[in-house]
Amino acid sequence: xxxxxxxxxxVHATGLAAxxxxxxxxxxxxxxxxxxxxxxxxxxxxxxIGPYVVPYDPLASNTAAALKGPSASHWxxxxxxxxxxxxxVIVATRLxxxxxxxxxxxxxxxxxxxxxxxxxxxxxxxxxxxRIADTIMAFPLFxxxxxxxxxxxxxxxxxxxxxxIVNFPLYARVARAEANVRREAGFVQAxxxxxxxxxxxxxGHVLPNIMPIMIVQxxxxxxYAILNAAGLSFIGLGVRPPTPEWGIMVAEGAxxxxxxxxxxxxxxxxxxxxAVFCFNLLxxxxxxxxxxxxxx
Amino acid sequence: MTALPLLDVRxxxxxxxxxxxxxxxxxxxxxxxxxxxxxxxxxxxxxxxSVTTYxxxxxxxxxxxxxxxxxxxxxxxxxxxxEGAMRNLRGREISMIFQNPRAALNPIRKVGHQIEDVLxxxxxxxxxxxxxxxxxxxxxxxxxxxxxxxxxxxxxxxGGMCQRVVIALAxxxxxxxxxxxxxxxxxDVTTQKTVMDLVVExxxxxxxxxxxxxxxxxxxxxxCDRVVVMEKGRVVETAASKAIFTAPSHPYTKKLMRATPRPxxxxxxxxxxxxxxxxxxxxxxxxxxxxxxxxxxxDAGNKAPLLVVDKLVKEYPRMKPGAGLGALFRxxxxxxxxxEVFRAVDGxxxxxxxxxxxxxxxxxxxxxxxxSTMVMRLIDKSHGSIVFDGQDxxxxxxxxxxxxxxxxxxxxxxxxPTDSLNPRFTAARAIADPILRLGNVRGxxxxxxxxxxxxxxxxxxxxxxxxxxxxxxGGQKARVGIARxxxxxxxxxxxxxxxxxxxxxxxxxxxxxLQELKEQLGMSYLFVSHDLNVVRxxxxxxxxxxxxxxxxxxxxxxxxxxxxxxxxRELLAAIPHPPV
Numbered sequence: 001x002x003x004x005x006x007x008x009x010x011v012h013a014t015g016l017a018a019x020x021x022x023x024x025x026x027x028x029x030x031x032x033x034x035x036x037x038x039x040x041x042x043x044x045x046x047x048x049i050g051p052y053v054v055p056y057d058p059l060a061s062n063t064a065a066a067l068k069g070p071s072a073s074h075w076x077x078x079x080x081x082x083x084x085x086x087x088x089v090i091v092a093t094r095l096x097x098x099x100x101x102x103x104x105x106x107x108x109x110x111x112x113x114x115x116x117x118x119x120x121x122x123x124x125x126x127x128x129x130x131r132i133a134d135t136i137m138a139f140p141l142f143x144x145x146x147x148x149x150x151x152x153x154x155x156x157x158x159x160x161x162x163x164x165i166v167n168f169p170l171y172a173r174v175a176r177a178e179a180n181v182r183r184e185a186g187f188v189q190a191x192x193x194x195x196x197x198x199x200x201x202x203x204g205h206v207l208p209n210i211m212p213i214m215i216v217q218x219x220x221x222x223x224y225a226i227l228n229a230a231g232l233s234f235i236g237l238g239v240r241p242p243t244p245e246w247g248i249m250v251a252e253g254a255x256x257x258x259x260x261x262x263x264x265x266x267x268x269x270x271x272x273x274x275a276v277f278c279f280n281l282l283x284x285x286x287x288x289x290x291x292x293x294x295x296x
Numbered sequence: 297m298t299a300l301p302l303l304d305v306r307x308x309x310x311x312x313x314x315x316x317x318x319x320x321x322x323x324x325x326x327x328x329x330x331x332x333x334x335x336x337x338x339x340x341x342x343x344x345x346s347v348t349t350y351x352x353x354x355x356x357x358x359x360x361x362x363x364x365x366x367x368x369x370x371x372x373x374x375x376x377x378x379e380g381a382m383r384n385l386r387g388r389e390i391s392m393i394f395q396n397p398r399a400a401l402n403p404i405r406k407v408g409h410q411i412e413d414v415l416x417x418x419x420x421x422x423x424x425x426x427x428x429x430x431x432x433x434x435x436x437x438x439x440x441x442x443x444x445x446x447x448x449x450x451x452x453x454x455g456g457m458c459q460r461v462v463i464a465l466a467x468x469x470x471x472x473x474x475x476x477x478x479x480x481x482x483x484d485v486t487t488q489k490t491v492m493d494l495v496v497e498x499x500x501x502x503x504x505x506x507x508x509x510x511x512x513x514x515x516x517x518x519x520c521d522r523v524v525v526m527e528k529g530r531v532v533e534t535a536a537s538k539a540i541f542t543a544p545s546h547p548y549t550k551k552l553m554r555a556t557p558r559p560x561x562x563x564x565x566x567x568x569x570x571x572x573x574x575x576x577x578x579x580x581x582x583x584x585x586x587x588x589x590x591x592x593x594x595d596a597g598n599k600a601p602l603l604v605v606d607k608l609v610k611e612y613p614r615m616k617p618g619a620g621l622g623a624l625f626r627x628x629x630x631x632x633x634x635x636e637v638f639r640a641v642d643g644x645x646x647x648x649x650x651x652x653x654x655x656x657x658x659x660x661x662x663x664x665x666x667x668s669t670m671v672m673r674l675i676d677k678s679h680g681s682i683v684f685d686g687q688d689x690x691x692x693x694x695x696x697x698x699x700x701x702x703x704x705x706x707x708x709x710x711x712x713p714t715d716s717l718n719p720r721f722t723a724a725r726a727i728a729d730p731i732l733r734l735g736n737v738r739g740x741x742x743x744x745x746x747x748x749x750x751x752x753x754x755x756x757x758x759x760x761x762x763x764x765x766x767x768x769x770g771g772q773k774a775r776v777g778i779a780r781x782x783x784x785x786x787x788x789x790x791x792x793x794x795x796x797x798x799x800x801x802x803x804x805x806x807x808x809x810l811q812e813l814k815e816q817l818g819m820s821y822l823f824v825s826h827d828l829n830v831v832r833x834x835x836x837x838x839x840x841x842x843x844x845x846x847x848x849x850x851x852x853x854x855x856x857x858x859x860x861x862x863x864x865r866e867l868l869a870a871i872p873h874p875p876v
Contacts, residue, residue, distance in 0.1 A: 185715055185716075186710045186712055186715035186716030186717075187716055187717055187718040187719075187721075189674060189708075190708075190710060190726075190729075190780065191718070192674060192698050193672070193707055193708055193781075194729040194732075194733050194734065194780070195698055195699055195704070195733035195734035196698065196733055197698060197699055198695070198698075205718050208718075209718065209719060209720055
């Protein structure tokens with residue numbers, strides 16, 4: 001989360017007051033983006049303070065109240081062990097959010113840097129990075145993620161790693177293309193004349209210029225990262241029960257759908273959908289904000 | 297002009313709705329074009345000259361609209377015409393040539409096919425004769441070997457060739473009005489001349505009218521019957537082109553005329569009488585003209601030259617035509633046998649003395665930029681030597697050179713002030729970059745003070761130092777670029793067409809600034825340019841390059857007034873001059 005925040009601070013810092021005005025303009029022009037920002041704030045709040053404000057302990061079972069539908073005391077109903085689904089959905093936000101943010105941060109570091117270097121230096125660096133990306137792309141991505149988690153073990157770190165690896169080609173390619181365009185730009189030549197070494201030009205001059213595009217990419221893949229983590233948990237390769245996590249909760253609830261207890265799978269699924277939806281909308285909105293064409 | 301004019305624009309006002317409210321790009325403009333007449337619209341960037349013609353074609357983008365006035369073309373009310381009627385008008389009756397010919401052509405279609413598309417679209421040819429007609433059109437625009445070029449893709453043609461194809465496209469349907477929007481910006485002078493001669497000849501032969509939009513007064517004077525001068529969205533003067541140049545009446549026209557470099561004037565003459573460059577000259581600074589008349593700095597002769605370039609060669613490997621995978625897809629085009637290497641720079645030798653400015657002149661592709669980049673040590677040479685102040689810097693690989701102390705002593709001002717500034721750096725940060733890397737000033741306050749001193753020196757207001765490049769005007773960005781180049785007190789500055797992207801009045805100021813800085817700081821300039829008029833103003837000596845070789849070299853006055861080489865004469869003859 002801090003990553004996104006600092007990334008956004010980046011965008012803000014560059015244009016100062018003008019950019020803040022620009023953001024306000026885009027949000028005002030585009031209500032959908034404003035709505036997505038609102039959702040985003042809600043999700044962040046749930047992740048931050050959710051565990052302290054929920055009405056029930058998400059792990060406490062109460063067999064007397066098992067499989068109750070939504071009611072005033074249990075807004076989202078209870079599951080087969082009588083746990084409050086509302087509390088579990090809210091508490092799960094933090095874990096899913098952490099997985100998504102850290103995997104996106106990790107893939108930004110790996111894919112973004114490798115891609116920028118490939119685009120800027122070309123030659124062997126480019127060949128190696130591009131072939132790695134091609135190799136990853138050659139697998140069905142979810143199957144690859146399953147394989148990685150199955151091989152390395154069923155931990156949160158490995159879910160993060162697997163999600164990062166399957167997203168690697170997306171970042172590497174975007175960063176490579178953007179760096180490649182700027183490789184011979186006048187300001188890069190000027191930086192050479194000023195005595196900057198190649199590494200400094202790459203990190204200090206080229207990378208900041210492609211950050212806006214990378215931030216859009218990060219927002220767009222956040223949704224995918226959440227889905228991926230939930231998907232892994234759904235098939236039993238992710239977080240283990242009884243930890244509250246949207247994917248597991250959907251998996252657990254799926255068995256009860258046929259018998260009419262729809263709420264067990266429905267509410268975590270809804271949370272998942274809203275989160276993914278929010279990040280996708282946010283990505284579109286961010287693209288408008290960072291697109292220089294709209295600044296004229 | 298007894299009959300109805302072909303195009304009659306009355307009281308035209310065009311508005312753009314932007315975030316900051318409504319912007320009136322064109323205000324109360326009246327322009328009329330008679331049949332067979334060539335009208336020039338002249339103005340600097342932002343004067344609304346292009347927007348006026350977009351309104352005539354009704355191709356304003358979504359934010360723009362015609363707020364007031366009328367546009368009538370052969371009696372048709374363009375402002376209120378249906379979109380379908382306009383579509384018929386565009387291309388068949390009014391056609392347009394754009395500034396960048398490469399962007400105007402579809403990069404993945406053969407040029408022949410693109411011309412065929414237009415012919416078919418307006419039912420000018422059937423499938424049996426369309427190829428023959430296309431080749432005939434290519435021949436009309438003087439494309440050599442038209443049957444072969446028919447199969448060429450735009451990237452295989454030079455800029456001038458592409459512009460000819462665009463002209464062919466524009467004229468294919470024999471329109472009545474041709475709008476040429478800066479048709480030769482970015483082309484070499486000799487190409488400009490042939491392209492403009494071609495346009496005039498073809499339009500005359502067909503009795504067409506032409507609107508020529510340009511920022512170049514000389515060009516407008518040479519090719520137009522009447523000239524309309526625009527400033528900030530308004531027409532300030534309309535007159536026959538002869539009259540406007542002999543007796544400009546509006547102050548803005550006078551200012552433009554004055555700022556245009558031409559034979560027989562000095563740098564100072566380009567500036568309005570009351571203006572200064574903004575550079576803080578020390579009170580004892582010698583008047584620029586005095587020093588320039590001495591041809592070279594007095595102390596230049598008795599010292600060793602600063603830069604000696606000897607038999608410098610840059611070779612690029614060239615793929616044999618038809619080699620590789622491309623051969624599978626490309627139709628076999630008979631091409632002459634070519635050498636395996638291409639010599640962009642072919643054994644040139646010259647010297648630059650201390651305090652001297654040397655002009656390196658030639659058309660695109662002559663190797664002048666390659667030469668300057670090699671001297672700059674941004675790319676490596678193939679053969680030859682570059683000796684700077686006694687050291688063979690040509691032997692140091694370009695990659696290593698960036699961090700050597702020698703780097704400080706050779707700096708550069710780039711052609712495009714926008715492209716050469718990092719969009720994420722403020723002006724102050726851009727100027728500070730060389731100081732931080734190579735300078736001996738340390739500490740935030742000291743660096744800032746140095747930046748402010750430099751900004752004052754180049755006449756950049758200090759309150760602009762914290763702005764980003766997109767918040768600065770072209771002239772201000774040029775000043776930032778110059779401040780960055782002089783930040784380390786270099787001995788040699790390479791100026792790579794530093795004013796090519798600027799309006800003439802800004803160019804006049806920047807050229808004067810460069811001259812003043814040179815005198816203050818005792819630097820040498822290697823001035824790379826295609827514009828002989830500009831070179832004449834700033835340089836002591838001129839080197840003329842063609843196809844990687846030096847064809848002529850000598851003192852500026854001698855080379856420009858009594859050229860020895862045929863090529864130099866050709867270059868000089870191609871510059872359009874106002875009829876003074």
